Amino acid sequence: MILDVNVQNKYQVIIENGILKKASSYFNLDRKVLILSDSGVPIVYSEAIKQQCKEAVTFVIDQGEQSKNIDSYLQVMKVLVENEFTRSDCIVAVGGGVVGDLGGFVASTYMRGIDFYNCPTTLLSQVDSSIGGKTAVDFLTYKNIIGTFYQPKCVLIDTSTLKTLSARQFYSGLVEALKMGITSDPKLVDLIDNNKGHLFKVIDEVIFRALSVKKEVVEKDTKEQGLRQILNFGHTIGHAIESSSDMKLLHGECVGLGMLYFSSKEVKQRIISILKKYNLPTEIELDKEEIFKYIKHDKKTRGNTINVVFVDQIGKYRIENISLDSLKEILDKENLNA
Numbered sequence: 001m002i003l004d005v006n007v008q009n010k011y012q013v014i015i016e017n018g019i020l021k022k023a024s025s026y027f028n029l030d031r032k033v034l035i036l037s038d039s040g041v042p043i044v045y046s047e048a049i050k051q052q053c054k055e056a057v058t059f060v061i062d063q064g065e066q067s068k069n070i071d072s073y074l075q076v077m078k079v080l081v082e083n084e085f086t087r088s089d090c091i092v093a094v095g096g097g098v099v100g101d102l103g104g105f106v107a108s109t110y111m112r113g114i115d116f117y118n119c120p121t122t123l124l125s126q127v128d129s130s131i132g133g134k135t136a137v138d139f140l141t142y143k144n145i146i147g148t149f150y151q152p153k154c155v156l157i158d159t160s161t162l163k164t165l166s167a168r169q170f171y172s173g174l175v176e177a178l179k180m181g182i183t184s185d186p187k188l189v190d191l192i193d194n195n196k197g198h199l200f201k202v203i204d205e206v207i208f209r210a211l212s213v214k215k216e217v218v219e220k221d222t223k224e225q226g227l228r229q230i231l232n233f234g235h236t237i238g239h240a241i242e243s244s245s246d247m248k249l250l251h252g253e254c255v256g257l258g259m260l261y262f263s264s265k266e267v268k269q270r271i272i273s274i275l276k277k278y279n280l281p282t283e284i285e286l287d288k289e290e291i292f293k294y295i296k297h298d299k300k301t302r303g304n305t306i307n308v309v310f311v312d313q314i315g316k317y318r319i320e321n322i323s324l325d326s327l328k329e330i331l332d333k334e335n336l337n338a
């Protein structure tokens with residue numbers, strides 16, 4: 001399956017089982033290539049790319065969000081300088097959102113920008129972070145606070161890489177696809193709802209439909225000035241739950257809970273039933289004061305108001321600017337306590 005992303009520098013996303021072995025048909029690997037991966041990603045995926053390169057350097061960071069920082073950024077920069085990469089060379093990221101965000105950020109700033117190719121290997125990165133051009137590292141206590149908008153040259157989604165992903169990571173990533181469906185694509189919601197037990201058979205379509213939602217939004221709002229906010233459905237409270245859980249809960253698990261606060265009764269019931277099917281949390285003990293503190297510090301908060309996405313009916317959303325007081329009421333009213 002091929003998806004064209006029509007932003008200023010157009011690029012293709014190719015979704016195919018086993019496609020990493022054919023990367024040289026899509027990427028220009030006839031130059032110096034830095035392959036960036038992390039220690040949790042099976043090395044065979046980087047090796048598959050390396051075998052097709054004229055001259056490759058592989059750099060592996062420690063797995064986990066804690067590596068998405070300025071130290072890793074400087075380490076990768078050092079590797080590029082020491083290996084005399086020029087402006088006509090390139091970076092290939094092989095891994096999840098951490099490697100993709102870091103690799104994209106390095107590519108966007110090394111010599112003012114070199115080519116960046118992305119090979120996402122987690123479901124979250126395949127349905128979401130690999131397109132849209134947001135790159136970042138975390139700094140101090142802030143997530144994604146330093147970054148750029150920089151589009152990849154091409155994205156290869158090899159669905160066979162999902163076979164080595166833990167079930168928990170897989171289902172957490174599935175929530176981001178569910179989110180796209182809830183706001184914009186009822187058929188995607190049905191696909192997820194009706195295929196528990198044989199999701200791999202329809203995974204290409206799940207990824208394609210989720211990315212299609214994101215692509216539509218990104219094409220209209222490349223730099224997140226309006227419409228792109230729908231991608232944040234479930235994230236306002238989700239992010240706060242993630243931070244207050246000391247990262248014990250995965251991102252998608254928190255987004256799943258976060259969506260419940262901004263859905264009509266009917267939509268909420270449907271989300272809960274799907275989350276339960278995939279063993280995702282639907283209840284949590286919350287310190288609401290603490291959650292609210294995190295929300296107030298969210299970078300999307302503007303003064304005393306915040307834009308939030310509501311879904312009254314699957315496939316239909318509305319973005320509203322509400323006061324922090326109203327948000328607190330929503331938080332207080334909803335009881336997700338286990």
Ligand SMILES: NC(=O)c1ccc[n+]([C@@H]2O[C@H](COP(=O)([O-])OP(=O)(O)OC[C@H]3O[C@@H](n4cnc5c(N)ncnc54)[C@H](O)[C@@H]3O)[C@@H](O)[C@H]2O)c1
Nearest residue numbers: 040041063096097098099121122124125129134161164165
């Ligand atoms: N740029 C964007 O638009 C955007 C959007 C959403 C999220 N993000 C970012 O994405 C990051 C989260 O991404 P993630 O959920 O992919 O996490 P991740 O990159 O940390 O990957 C999760 C874990 O899975 C392992 N892994 C990766 N691929 C594997 C495979 N095929 N088999 C076995 N293990 C594998 C990794 O080593 C890691 O331990 C966050 O930093 C978030 O901020 C960015």
